[in-house]
Amino acid sequence: MSRRSVGSIALAVGLIFVMTGTAVAQSNVMQKIRYGEVLSVDATVVEVKAGGSGAQVGATVGAVAGYALVGGRDRWLGGLLGGVLGGAAGKSADRRARKRKGWQLIIRMEETGEEIGVQVPGKKQEHEVGDRVRLLSGPGGETQVKKV
Numbered sequence: 001m002s003r004r005s006v007g008s009i010a011l012a013v014g015l016i017f018v019m020t021g022t023a024v025a026q027s028n029v030m031q032k033i034r035y036g037e038v039l040s041v042d043a044t045v046v047e048v049k050a051g052g053s054g055a056q057v058g059a060t061v062g063a064v065a066g067y068a069l070v071g072g073r074d075r076w077l078g079g080l081l082g083g084v085l086g087g088a089a090g091k092s093a094d095r096r097a098r099k100r101k102g103w104q105l106i107i108r109m110e111e112t113g114e115e116i117g118v119q120v121p122g123k124k125q126e127h128e129v130g131d132r133v134r135l136l137s138g139p140g141g142e143t144q145v146k147k148v
Contacts, residue, residue, distance in 0.1 A: 034109055034111065035133070037108050037130065038127050038131045039107065039129065041103055041105055041125060043104075045100070054097070058086040059084070059090065066079045066085075100121045101122070102121040103126075103127065104117060105133075133146060
């Protein structure tokens, strides 16, 4: 393996670490707090919010690998094909990773008597029928449900 190939692979690995950095929690966001009672708990599949970095990382790694593996004047073609195939594979992996086991909760709100449905991701059932719960709802529509 040539120095150029090793350098290309090192660059790809470095880009993966940069592009898949951790998200930072936003501060100073107001959340509305409400209370209710769990009426039903049913198993479901929850689609978690997409990170979107799968296609980006896949395309970058594929392009660098394609460029490094193809020799001669056709390296640009190897990089192009590697980028397209890597992007498609990354997007597919990202889509599969978003679906997780979870729970559909039907909750009767204390202040209004209204019944609402909330999907909660998690393998373990943490809520039972009759539990009193606190709901924290943010401006983006995401809601956390905690036992009280």
